[in-house]
Amino acid sequence: MANNKNDFTAIFNQYKLLVYNVALNYSQNTEDAEEITQDVFVKVYQSMETFKSNSSIKTWIYRITINQSLDFIKQKNSKKRFFMFGKKSENEKEYQNFSNFEHPGILLENIEDAKVLFATINTLPENQKTAFILSKVDGLSNQEVAEIMEMSISAIESLIFRAKSSLKEKLSNKFLEYRKNKK
Structure with missing residues (x-):
């Protein structure tokens, strides 16, 4: 796949809603889903040149989204454990130890x-x-x-x-x- 701006724009426009919805299903939080979506498309852009057509673009993007969502959740959970006992410093916000459930489809x-x-x-x-x-x-x-x-x-x-x-x-x-x- 050629690595150019037009290809990426077309992929982004076609799959942005799919990626966001999958991320939202994993995170149940709109802000987290937006962050995951952004991370997914950064990875897609960086990997476009190496994409092999062994699977469809949709399948490839699903895999990236699932992996990114799982990684995000693992990272967020490790932060929860780290900050569970309060603020690390006066400048940091205390990390909430609960999920903020936001799902516009509900x-x-x-x-x-x-x-x-x-x-x-x-x-x-x-x-x-x-x-x-x-x-x-x-x-x-x-x-x-x-x-x-x-x-x-x-x-x-x-x-x-x-x-x-x-x-x-x-x-x-x-x-x-x-x-x-x-x-």
């Missing part, structure tokens, strides 16, 4: 349910989380998810099945706790 009356759901999704192992988000949240086919994750379709089906089973168990436990607290 109706206001459903935001509490969505917080619980996404918090539970975030407890899944990375591969299960990625397969579940791509399949059930982004609506991709198992074939597309397999290409993005570079796995077999049967492996993706297994990941999704295990993710759904785990979510069902975890959410039913949360519901039981909620019902006990209401009594």
